[in-house]
Amino acid sequence: MALIASPPSNPKQHQFSPLHRATRLPGQAELVLSRAMSNTSMVLNSGHYISMSNKLLLNTKFSTHLRKNANRTDPHITSAALVEAAEPKPKPEAAKFRRILLSDVVVNHQRRVFFGRNLSHRSFKVPKWLEYFFAYCGVQALQGSPIDWVSTHRYHHQFVDSERDPHSPTAGFWFSHMSWIFDTTSLNERCGGPNNVGDLQKQPFYRFLEKTYIIHPIALGALLYGLGGFPFLVWGMGVRVVWVYHITWLVNSACHVWGKQPWKTGDLSRNNWLVALLSFGEGWHNNHHAFEYSARHGLEWWELDLTWYVVKFLQAIGFATDVKVPTEVQKQRMAI
Numbered sequence: 656m657a658l659i660a661s662p663p664s665n666p667k668q669h670q671f672s673p674l675h676r677a678t679r680l681p682g683q684a685e686l687v688l689s690r691a692m693s694n695t696s697m698v699l700n701s702g703h704y705i706s707m708s709n710k711l712l713l714n715t716k717f718s719t720h721l722r723k724n725a726n727r728t729d730p731h732i733t734s735a736a737l738v739e740a741a742e743p744k745p746k747p748e749a750a751k752f753r754r755i756l757l758s759d760v761v762v763n764h765q766r767r768v769f770f771g772r773n774l775s776h777r778s779f780k781v782p783k784w785l786e787y788f789f790a791y792c793g794v795q796a797l798q799g800s801p802i803d804w805v806s807t808h809r810y811h812h813q814f815v816d817s818e819r820d821p822h823s824p825t826a827g828f829w830f831s832h833m834s835w836i837f838d839t840t841s842l843n844e845r846c847g848g849p850n851n852v853g854d855l856q857k858q859p860f861y862r863f864l865e866k867t868y869i870i871h872p873i874a875l876g877a878l879l880y881g882l883g884g885f886p887f888l889v890w891g892m893g894v895r896v897v898w899v900y901h902i903t904w905l906v907n908s909a910c911h912v913w914g915k916q917p918w919k920t921g922d923l924s925r926n927n928w929l930v931a932l933l934s935f936g937e938g939w940h941n942n943h944h945a946f947e948y949s950a951r952h953g954l955e956w957w958e959l960d961l962t963w964y965v966v967k968f969l970q971a972i973g974f975a976t977d978v979k980v981p982t983e984v985q986k987q988r989m990a991i
């Protein structure tokens with residue numbers, strides 16, 4: 656799965672290998688979802704860890720809820736499960752345990768702006784020194800190196816809501832919210848190693864952050880402890896990280912379950928205003944899946960998107976260039 660590093664020029668052209676991109680098969684929603692869940696269960700049960708809550712969730716009302724939603728939104732449900740069933744699974748790599756567990760959540764604003772919109776999707780450009788500075792700030796969010804984070808996020812888009820999605824709620828709400836993080840074997844079974852981030856891997860700075868990742872938040876913790884003792888450590892690392900973990904995990908879970916779907920994305924992604932408020936704009940998630948390349952997620956004036964305002968500010972002072980937003984024609988193409 657070689658990465659096509661150049662940014663997409665239109666919403667239909669995926670940034671990564673199109674091999675696994677979901678296609679739509681009207682009327683297949685129930686079948687595909689069932690197979691996806693079945694396959695997921697097989698993957699998770701074949702010698703690998705699966706939490707009891709996940710097993711239960713696969714058979715509960717929540718699954719029924721998703722099935723209903725899938726039928727309601729049919730024909731947009733993906734059929735990636737069918738496509739990938741015939742493909743060889745990627746071998747778990749020796750480096751799999753190096754992958755940081757907390758790799759696909761957005762903890763703080765720097766991370767949100769730069770890991771998501773800048774690094775993952777190249778929605779805009781900034782000077783290299785600024786990109787690296789904010790990438791370093793993102794590392795302090797304790798959610799993995801940029802290489803691992805971006806890799807998982809790109810896989811999410813590539814395999815969205817299929818059995819190879821790293822964190823789809825089709826495998827259970829709590830799986831998509833947080834338990835997938837503790838299951839690195841499943842993550843590697845689903846996606847393989849970080850083979851879709853060649854653009855980052857060729858940069859020594861990101862390779863350095865990957866190798867030394869855990870040292871940096873530990874150093875920050877030590878600094879906070881030195882400055883203010885235990886209270887600084889608790890508030891500056893513990894409370895901050897856990898609070899924002901859960902807000903941003905909601906993007907992976909709630910934003911694929913509850914909310915509106917104004918666009919034909921072919922997946923379960925939703926616009927959820929509450930998550931958008933809490934996460935500074937990431938909750939306009941159906942918008943994001945519809946226009947992955949867009950630096951702006953809140954596309955209507957009333958869709959509050961603080962991250963977009965940061966990008967606009969950077970653009971105004973000349974730091975952000977090549978800022979991408981969908982055109983009216985592109986919107987019409989994706990409109991339901």
Ligand SMILES: [Zn+2]
Binds near residue numbers: 775776808947
């Ligand atoms: Zn994204």
Ligand SMILES: [Zn+2]
Binds near residue numbers: 811907911924940944
């Ligand atoms: Zn998503």
